[in-house]
Amino acid sequence: MNAKHLSPETVSERRLEAVRLRLDGLTVAESARRTGLSAPTVSAAWKAFREGGWEAVPIRPRGRPTGQAHRLDETLQRRLWQRLTHWPDTDEPGWSSRALAQALSDAGAGDASPRAIEHWLATQNLKPSPMALDDLARRRSREGRWFRQQVQPALERLGQGSAAHWQGGVRVAVPATSAENASRRYQLYLHGKRGALYTRCFTAPPLADDYLTLFARLASRGPMALIFHGAYFQACPEIQGWLDDHPDFALINVPPNANLRAASTRG
Amino acid sequence: MTTLTHLQRLEAESIQIMREVVAETENPVMLYSVGKDSAVMLHLARKAFAPSPPPFPLLHVDTRWKFRAMYEFRDRMAEEAGMDLLVHINPEGIEKDINPFTHGSAIHTDVMKTEGLKQAMDKYGFDAAFGGARRDEEKSRAKERVFSFRTAQHRWDPKNQRPELWKLYNTRKHQRESIRVFPLSNWTELDIWQYIYLQEIPIVPLYYSAERPVVERDGALIMVDDERMPLEPGEVPMMRKVRFRTLGCYPLTGAIESEADTLPDIIQEMLLTRTSERQGRVIDHDSAASMEKKKQEGYF
Numbered sequence: 001m002n003a004k005h006l007s008p009e010t011v012s013e014r015r016l017e018a019v020r021l022r023l024d025g026l027t028v029a030e031s032a033r034r035t036g037l038s039a040p041t042v043s044a045a046w047k048a049f050r051e052g053g054w055e056a057v058p059i060r061p062r063g064r065p066t067g068q069a070h071r072l073d074e075t076l077q078r079r080l081w082q083r084l085t086h087w088p089d090t091d092e093p094g095w096s097s098r099a100l101a102q103a104l105s106d107a108g109a110g111d112a113s114p115r116a117i118e119h120w121l122a123t124q125n126l127k128p129s130p131m132a133l134d135d136l137a138r139r140r141s142r143e144g145r146w147f148r149q150q151v152q153p154a155l156e157r158l159g160q161g162s163a164a165h166w167q168g169g170v171r172v173a174v175p176a177t178s179a180e181n182a183s184r185r186y187q188l189y190l191h192g193k194r195g196a197l198y199t200r201c202f203t204a205p206p207l208a209d210d211y212l213t214l215f216a217r218l219a220s221r222g223p224m225a226l227i228f229h230g231a232y233f234q235a236c237p238e239i240q241g242w243l244d245d246h247p248d249f250a251l252i253n254v255p256p257n258a259n260l261r262a263a264s265t266r267g
Numbered sequence: 268m269t270t271l272t273h274l275q276r277l278e279a280e281s282i283q284i285m286r287e288v289v290a291e292t293e294n295p296v297m298l299y300s301v302g303k304d305s306a307v308m309l310h311l312a313r314k315a316f317a318p319s320p321p322p323f324p325l326l327h328v329d330t331r332w333k334f335r336a337m338y339e340f341r342d343r344m345a346e347e348a349g350m351d352l353l354v355h356i357n358p359e360g361i362e363k364d365i366n367p368f369t370h371g372s373a374i375h376t377d378v379m380k381t382e383g384l385k386q387a388m389d390k391y392g393f394d395a396a397f398g399g400a401r402r403d404e405e406k407s408r409a410k411e412r413v414f415s416f417r418t419a420q421h422r423w424d425p426k427n428q429r430p431e432l433w434k435l436y437n438t439r440k441h442q443r444e445s446i447r448v449f450p451l452s453n454w455t456e457l458d459i460w461q462y463i464y465l466q467e468i469p470i471v472p473l474y475y476s477a478e479r480p481v482v483e484r485d486g487a488l489i490m491v492d493d494e495r496m497p498l499e500p501g502e503v504p505m506m507r508k509v510r511f512r513t514l515g516c517y518p519l520t521g522a523i524e525s526e527a528d529t530l531p532d533i534i535q536e537m538l539l540t541r542t543s544e545r546q547g548r549v550i551d552h553d554s555a556a557s558m559e560k561k562k563q564e565g566y567f
Contacts, residue, residue: 186505206503207503208501208502229506230505230506231504232480232503232505235504236502239503256479257478
């Protein structure tokens with residue numbers, strides 16, 4: 001049983017129960033089996049009990065209390081939005097949190113750590129999760145067939161390993177706190193190596209030129225495969241023409257309604 | 268004694284209206300627009316006259332701009348019901364290539380729907396036509412009677428309507444006059460969805476949420492259903508999870524963003540919504556009281 005996603009209260013109760021079982025003479029393994037905790041957790045609870053009594057058994061809350069994280073002030077947030085609605089001056093395909101922090105610092109517009117910017121992106125609903133493509137090749141489903149028939153041949157044609165592709169998409173981003181559509185924004189996003197997020201925002205749906213700028217920035221890195229979700233490029237002759245002129249750039253559209261369960265991302 | 272539920276009462280009322288029309292008129296027809304109300308109306312008609320197929324044909328006044336999924340569904344349902352399907356397209360509209368983009372929604376609706384319906388009624392000599400309109404859809408529909416009389420020129424006079432006390436319907440009419448009959452008048456959108464759910468009535472998949480290519484036009488999400496949809500320079504349709512609360516000509520029908528991909532989800536969404544389904548119809552935004560004007564001129 002995996003107790004990883006249990007609430008802190010439940011884990012504390014189970015740790016107390018594990019200690020009681022140990023006191024009743026059960027082994028660590030048996031206590032772990034009965035409480036659904038792992039053996040190291042039971043051992044840790046037992047050790048805490050021996051050193052500090054019952055009070056030491058429940059887990060203590062970790063990290064900063066909710067709501068006390070460093071918040072970016074409004075001026076800084078406005079400046080971030082201004083940056084996000086323009087392409088980076090470098091040839092990056094979008095803004096990473098590191099690049100945003102650097103740009104703000106270079107312009108003397110304020111200091112914010114990449115981590116603080118990541119948190120801010122999450123609060124603005126600008127941090128989509130990457131698609132889970134790892135085990136698709138083995139899946140017997142519509143998505144698995146798509147991966148085997150479209151993604152794998154494209155990667156092989158470009159001579160790339162399965163990990164050397166980029167993925168991305170376009171979406172409407174509405175912050176969870178927004179009452180209406182007033183703060184609705186359109187977001188182009190990419191996930192690069194190890195799921196690193198690159199993003200660019202718009203106040204209206206992106207046009208062909210916006211997509212082509214993105215593709216050109218990616219294409220400048222060499223042969224490229226981009227798995228993309230959220231746009232209907234078949235209806236756009238400009239993009240089709242550009243793709244014809246760039247055979248080293250493979251644009252692979254995610255089929256509509258594909259169930260590519262998003263992988264969870266860290267902080 | 269068994270007490271009928273709310274939906275059973277509505278069902279019984281609608282079936283009674285349909286049987287009354289078949290008994291009292293000579294050449295009735297059922298207008299079939301392929302939407303959810305038409306699906307319920309067709310289901311009720313099949314129930315009303317089972318085990319025989321309903322003793323009237325289906326008439327689809329086509330504009331050539333319906334969603335592709337609607338055409339597929341229409342043909343399948345007519346075949347399943349064992350009913351004749353009459354499809355009428357205004358030949359003048361075809362000749363002049365009337366379409367919502369070049370000519371605008373008002374002219375398109377007038378030529379392809381209003382005039383098309385009048386032509387079909389005259390062509391086949393129908394004296395009664397069932398329609399799936401409901402009173403909760405729109406203001407002018409709210410004041411229309413279940414049996415709505417039309418002059419020989421198919422005009423409706425909202426100030427000259429017959430009383431329908433105790434659900435007694437006066438079906439007498441002058442020669443060449445016709446009646447539009449609305450068996451679903453007293454149903455609400457929620458009733459329709461609950462009935463579809465309980466009776467497992469098939470509906471066009473467009474009512475369920477799915478990722479579809481859409482563009483934004485004046486705040487409405489318009490689905491790019493085929494290559495005839497003109498795009499703005501450089502425009503790229505976005506794939507968004509949308510569904511339709513109402514179905515008409517695809518360039519004139521706005522989708523709503525929704526996650527409801529099952530009937531219970533749709534019903535739940537219905538319970539929370541505070542807008543009319545026809546807010547998604549561009550043709551209803553033409554001008555104030557535009558629906559009443561269209562109806563006076565013969566629009567369904």
